Amino acid sequence: MLNKKNRAVLFNPLSKDNPVLVQILGICSSLAVTAKLEPAIVMGISVTAVTAFSNVIISFMRNTIPNSIRIIVQLVVVAALVIIVDQVLKAYNYEVSKQLSVFVGLIITNCILMGRLEAFALANKPWPSFLDGIGNGLGYGIILVIVATIRELLGSGTLLGYHVVPQWLYELGYENNGLMILPPMALITVACIIWAHRSKNKDLQETN
């Protein structure tokens, strides 16, 4: 079940082949939903669920799909799963679904999904495809959580809504940085993470 090849499929996207840091996919939503930690976690879980199950479904169907409508079939599967996630959130976690608003629907346009379906699920068996989906979803989710932690901590002084910056620090004149809440700081935070990641993994650095 988890031989060496499958382990690589599952764990590579977490760092060496991270969809956000290395493939630079899914940047749009990682800017939009990372002002607070909770929506970022929910978004990470949602994307993981959608990539995993769409990978499995497409992998099961891969030998039957006519080549000319391959992308359309992938879109239909992804769109259906995203709508189901959106409906479930509306029914069981209304607060978060209000915060995520349009971004759940926009999972459909997340490049990670179509990228994995085209590059992996169409050519592999369901089980490795499932692991690949989980791995890439988690790789995306981890970056979201890191960015959201930095932004919520510095921007609002809270984590998951609980105050963590002590009151005496405010009394000494510390202030929350309102700039961290705004989307540009998410871009800069992601860029800093990519910088740190590449300086640790020398083989990822591009030379020209």
Place this chain on the structure above:
Amino acid sequence: MNKQGNLYTIIYTAVIVCVVGAALAWVSLTLKPKQNDNIRIDKMQQMLSSLHVVSDKTNAIELYDKYIVDEYIIDSSAKKVDGNAFDVNVANEVKKDASERLLPVFVCNIDNSTKYILPVYGTGLWGPIWGYVSVNDDGCTVYGAYFSHQGETPGLGAEIATENFARQFDGKQLFKDGSFKSVAVLKKGQKPVGGEDYVDAISGGTITSKGVQSMLFSCLSCYSAFLSDLQNNKK
């Protein structure tokens, strides 16, 4: 059968569409009641916030039943209209002419005094904004307010949803010298031309703040006949 042929492709698409369509319809039908409950509870929580009653999703219905004693629909001349006030879609009503709008009124009893909650709906910078304003039984003094938005800029326009902003409206007068003036939302240091009461706008959220101001004026002015009646009854 040729898997790249036209007939196969068409049949394949048709089957996929039917299967996916059926699956989605089933999901939607199963979850609909739960979603509607959530929307109702959310609306109750928003109304309770305008009364300074803090609620969560577990006790919202209980608190709503405790404080809201009556609800009805009026028209712009303050005559009662048949219908369920809670189910009136304010977003659709504001598109109509003032004389044709259905105006919901929620009567509440809090600490043995009567308050009236009036819904408002307007446009901010990026999308719709809405809120609830509760008015004392003198028909003039604002008791509390609650605002929310769909997608205003976080940290700027979105600040209208904070308690600090809404709290500013407490005690403001909607009428001056017997005529309806609403409450203005102005930059610090500015004074309103018409002499009406005003609150501080959100710095950096000017367009959203102006949206709140015009939303209050246009929505509450429809209630001015109703509010005047309240004032006359009180005298």
